[in-house]
Amino acid sequence: MSLGPEASVTDDKSAPDADAAEVRGPAEKAIAGRSLKQIAWRRLKRDKVAVGGAVVVLFLIVVAILAPLLTKLFGHPIDEYHIDQIDQTFGTPIKPFGGISSDFLLGVEPTSGRDVFSRILYGAQTSLTVAFLSAFVSTILGVVFGASAGYLGGWVDSVISRVMDFLLAFPQLLFSIALVSVLPYSFLGMDGRWSRIVVLVGVIGFFGWPYIGRIVRGQTLSLREREFVEAARSMGARSPRILFRELLPNLAAPILVYTTLIIPTNILTEAALSFLGVGIPPPNPSWGGMLSDAVGTYQINPTYMIIPGAMIFITVLAFNLFGDGLRDALDPKAR
Amino acid sequence: MLAYLIRRLINAVITLLVVTLVTFGIFFMVPKITGSDPALLYIGKTADAASIEGIRVKMGLNDPVLVQYGKFLQGLVAGRDYANGPDVTHCPAPCLGYSFKTEQEVTPLLLSDLPVTLSLAIGAAVLWLIMGVSTGVISALRRGSIVDRAVMTGALAGVSLPVYFTGLLSSAIFVYWLGWLPPSNYVPFLESPAEWFVQMLLPWITLAFLFAATYARLTRANMLETLGEDYIRTARAKGLGERTVIGKHALRSGLTPIVTIFGLDLGALLGGAVLTENVFNLRGLGYQALQAIRGNDLPVILGVTLIAAFFIVIANLIVDLVYGVIDPRVRLG
Amino acid sequence: MSRKTRAIAAAGVALALGLTTAACGGSKSDNKSGGSNGGKSAYNAAITDVVNPSTAKGGTLNLWSAQDADFWDPARAYYAFVWDLNRLYTRKLVDYAASPGKSGLELQPDLAQALPEISADKLTYTFKLRSGIKFDDGSPITSKDIKYGIERVWASDVISGGPVYLPTLLDPKGEYKGPYKDTDPNKLGLKSVTTPDDSTITFKLEKPSSDFLYLLAMPGSGPVPQKRDTGAQYTTSPAASGPYMFKPGSIQPGKGATFVRNPNWDQATDPIRKALPDQINFTVTTNAEDMDSRLEAGTIDLDAQQTGVQAAARTKILQDPNLKANADTPTTGFLRYAGLATSVAPLDNIECRKAVIYAADPTSLQAARGGPIAGGDIGTSMLPPNIAGSDTKYDPFNRLQGKPQLEEAKKALAACGKPTGFDVTIAVRNNKPAEVKSAEALQAALKPAGINAKIEQYDGAQQASITGSPDNVKAKGYGIMIAGWGADYPTGAGYMQPLADSRFIPENGNYNLSEIKNPAIDALFDQAQLETDPAKAAEIYNQINHKIMEGAYYLPFVVDKALNYRNPRLTNAYIHQAFGMIDFQALGVSDGK
């Protein structure tokens, strides 16, 4: 909650799928013959908006992966200067609308004339890499700690729960900025871009795990009471085995949903950190960094602000749409 | 009740202690690891080893970390004395020390930034509560209608828009293209309420928009859940009119969870709306925090973190207490 | 040693001569001010002339700034604009003349009746103070107050932040520990400065220095009454000796300060300051764009920081002739450049350094700084135009043509033994966006030559221990370091000595980034101190500049400029070359409001 406004997304509650237990009962029984996976898949396919979101997400992933190729085909290298595209007096692109032309599909960067198209593509690479990996980190940590807390109970649960409460009640964005800014720019022989990605993944992933952990803990607690775990236990299965053999498959749905929903939050956080100047270091492009660059010239050259802003918006929206659809389809709250 | 309150207060204090300890640890240990030296912040262009050492001694940087931390806590509780050249300056409690950069006492420095953050957070909160809750309720009541779809689409777009983009976009439009509003520059409320209002308008709307989107989704979900509750059916079965059913029974429980989230969000914001304040150049706690972080100004970073944590913890406390009042199950259960 | 002593003695005379001319120059300039274009405002008029000359008093001058003063304590301030503002409330023994152009660089007696009496060995400077000089509380300013003020410079652990030059001349062995650790009951234990009576002060230098008077013109050499010195907290309520004082309680960190008239200042004792407005408001804003729009609207008078308007306002001003007529783009006295570390291979080889300089794209570097108007002219050498000895036509690497010279770069690489190029690290402060942009531009330009640069951002606040530490530079392999430099006092030594003299390489806080250890350059600096004739001294500085460029130690980016707008109602507006910005103390407001 305290990652500023950006983070509230994951706290959102799902709307009940059908509006009363009365109707949900038969509705669910109606399709009880199929596995949850099939049901979810069917529901998801029917949800046009979610499918749209998924298509955009896939498209962005492909674009990010193919960034080097696309740049070669339609753009210019990300660090190539085109000073001839820039009005030297004002530092802005000579051509209108941010210098958009057939040669520069999304215009050029003020001051340097670098190709915005290529930089957006590489920015997508960075953004998505950070978002996915940090979601992965959050999920791993969240599942391990959440499941341990919920399953083991006792002092383990109280310690982990306190830590989660503490992390959630913490000036997170401030701390992320501070942490990211004191960590070194290069280490382990990685260059600025990858070392920073590792740092961002670590910090964002770390602050994200309580969101997943809380949900996993809750689910584990309720699942623990269920018979099948009791049964497994009575048959002499040891704790870790119960945990992973029995609980994890049942946790898969909520974990999938919340991991999906934490990705857009991570994109926003990464962009925020880059915007505040502690993200991916130049000359490597990032959307937040481009927005921050645009601060100086946005009144006279709005294109350069709108393009990265719109990219962040579209990406986050697509992930949110898909995540919402996925949640409705799996409806982890209905269990 | 009293025992509960005391327990909660002790918890709050422990949380704050942990926050200071963690912050302190990070900002004292990390520079040690990376080899940067806070004493050098004090030095101008001409640094010589002797005066750097002098500053280290003066700042107590040569003490063990725990001693430094102890002194910091002492300052918070009882105030602290600083050698100041000709004489000793007493920094009254709660003393957060002196800024490495400007040598200003941190406590009054941050207190003077607080009104800006308060103005921003409270104004935006009022706005987003009104916007978010009303649209969320309408959306829930007209579930599936065009209004509902429009609100939910707008809300989803809203949560996908970062303030650092909407902030720039809105000032580009309203300040530079349309010229309806002046470029933001905080004017204290007491100086000119009208100007204060005009200046804060854009930051409020920008910040509120994001939260309103979240709250609309939240409210709608809560309301839908509540409307499906048995006691709402009971209320209808008693023959109550829809207005009473919705306005009294459904809102009462549908909005109760919002109180929690609202309290926590507001608490978090009071510690500094880092992004909004920086986008709109508002010199509040969030702005100060970023400046301090960029300049490695540890006492200020510590101060802001502590204040931010303080607000969050207090908000938690208040929310719990308020919840006890509005939800009888908590109060007496 | 004896040779040196004599040489400095001569330099002292030279300075004295220079100062005399300065006094004349000042008045001459005043006469001229109405001349060339009738004192009317025009684009860049304030660079050479006094715009709107007037003696009308009254009104309030509204200065805004996006940056708060670093310190109001004169001994701790280091920002150029704060030094400029400092002239409002701090008088020194000598101060810069109040006039545009070169004549502003000359020193005039201020608290002193006249320029000092310099002993035959040129090691002793004796000043006689004016009578009737008082602090804002009405107490007279004595020689002891001046000595005490100067002593505070020694207490750099408490009075940190400001320049520390005087101890190297007055206490090179570091025997004095500053007034706060002074055992003398009156805290006047500095032996090299004596005050035989309240109106006489004598300085005894360890070695002659032609720059000594410039050091006395720094804010930190102003008088401080010992009983009002609150050490580190003095910055919140400094005493005033000039025509203005801080309105009590008006200093608000991060918000601003208010200057009101000092009732105990007497115009008759002050030949430099005009003191026209009744009040001067210094307001800190967080929004530079808002400041620009207020400037254009005429509701505020001047950006006190004088670092140039933002991009949006720049466009507007340059496109609107009416606005442009009230704008100037003076050179600020700063150079932006990259130091090429001789301690980092392969830049220890001069040819490899040359390759970097040739491969760099002068235009993209200029664009990174903001272009020809907001950024500055393409830099060609290491001496900025406001300093005697500078030669803007000197362009050894043919940078003015504006294009990278790949052929030359490849030749140099071949000569260096690295025909296919090499890897190098560019170190850049993370808190200076324009420097980061410069680093990116440089990186991009070096690539075609095969020089693969990696950009490493570091915490700008820690500069002194990162690029300022030769050991660290070597360890981290920072071959190229982006930096900027402005003179603390306008002489070739004041500008270039920290950048090029091998004897100016401390463990921390080093600015000789290239670690130039060239005996010829060191010798020339010494020789300049001996030179009697300013023109000849300038010629020596010119030679040093040539030597630096021939050694390819630095890659100059731009000669810094700033596009600033001034409210048309301002009177007596002119750019003061010592600060590279409008001389605030001279300003008045024509409408008296």
Add this chain to the structure above:
Amino acid sequence: MSRPFLEVKDLTVRFETDDGIVQAVTESNFSLEAGKTLGIVGESGSGKSVTSLAILGLHRTRSNAKVSGEIWLDDQELVTATNDDVRALRGGKMAMIFQDPLSAMHPYFTVGAQIVEAYRVHHPGVNKKVARERAIDMLARVGIPQPARRFNDYAHQFSGGMRQRAMIAMALVNDPKLLIADEPTTALDVTVQAQILDLIRDLQEEFGSAVIMITHDLGVVAELADDVVVMYGGKIIERGPAVDLFQRPQHPYTWGLLGSMPRLDRDVRDRLTPVKGSPPSLINLPSGCAFHPRCPYAGRNGDRSFTETPVLGGGVHAVACHLPAEERTRLFQEEVAPNL
């Protein structure tokens, strides 16, 4: 000929959901005379609760619900009546006791306040004090000790039985002529169940109300009901006087229900599956007789039960089953009854 006090004709309720149309109640017909008790029996999802909600008109607030047919209460048609007219009857002439009173009572209002609210909405002129006295009086009458003090308590502070009593007090506060009790004893333990059922019977006698008792528990019906309706898959499959139905149950499903009547020696959990197999989907009802997938006798009669929907016969004791009447009698006597 005057109508019965309550007459339900061809009542059909369907919900449109994302997963398809839920056919919750199909063409139900039954009636109830004043002062009498009707038991509606069936598993969860059989349509019994939906039927009762339809009588109260509570599907009206749900946009995806479609109700057709006729419901006559005291000579007033309710399906086509205006919202306001139905609302005026709700809680007044007809009232409902819900199952699980903890969730059916508002957690944030005191029990007393909720009763007062119910009273005042149908007695607009009455001041708070009078309403309060009435509420306390009602609490006393349903057997809540110290009613004046409990008036200010919240639902969660009551025990399960007391809570259900309070719920009943709230339903009866306006002297309803029709009282619908939806599984009033499900959430309670056996001894309390008996008390509550006694209470309802006593109060029915006192107020002279008609009662619809909805339950999956034939034991409850046996104790209270004059007539019984058995529902399965949204349809009435058997209907008749209680005595008759218990002595000569006609439908194989009813036999199953009888077989699962709660007894103290049986595990409580068994109640939930009175008949082997799971209840049918209301979206895709099995073709023909909805019960055929679970009916041990399906197929004995050719393939009719797979293709043809049995029609509820006429008469006092009606049944919807393809098995011939004699066959059913024989089966019940030979195969089912000995095991009961």
